[in-house]
Amino acid sequence: MIVASLISIAFGGSAGPEAPLVQVNGSFGGWLGEKLKLSAATIRVLTFCGMSAALGAFLSTPLGGALFALELPHRRGLEYYEALIPAVLSAILSFFVFRFYTGLTIGGMYHFAAIPNSR
Numbered sequence: 001m002i003v004a005s006l007i008s009i010a011f012g013g014s015a016g017p018e019a020p021l022v023q024v025n026g027s028f029g030g031w032l033g034e035k036l037k038l039s040a041a042t043i044r045v046l047t048f049c050g051m052s053a054a055l056g057a058f059l060s061t062p063l064g065g066a067l068f069a070l071e072l073p074h075r076r077g078l079e080y081y082e083a084l085i086p087a088v089l090s091a092i093l094s095f096f097v098f099r100f101y102t103g104l105t106i107g108g109m110y111h112f113a114a115i116p117n118s119r
Contacts, residue, residue, distance in 0.1 A: 018058060056094050060095065069091075
């Protein structure tokens with residue numbers, strides 16, 4: 001998935017970076033849960049934590065990224081509330097780690113034009 005996504009993005013393909021980020025980070029969460037020999041329900045929660053972490057950092061909205069990632073669990077045998085707190089926490093953590101390593105600040109991201117004087 002990583003190689004296919006890099007080729008698509010490098011050569012102007014229509015596949016954006018969101019899907020590969022979500023899939024790779026979600027797969028990493030599932031892989032980590034399997035290596036730690038956790039239960040199937042906990043592995044699902046870790047998968048959604050990885051997905052929400054990717055979206056929280058990429059979209060620069062931790063809460064929105066977590067909620068966006070959690071739109072899927074009701075179809076896979078996991079209730080929304082079971083993964084809400086871990087997913088939000090992982091999205092917030094990834095958001096701050098991304099900000100720390102890139103040096104971007106909230107004020108540096110958004111530029112608003114000054115409001116003209118109406119006199």
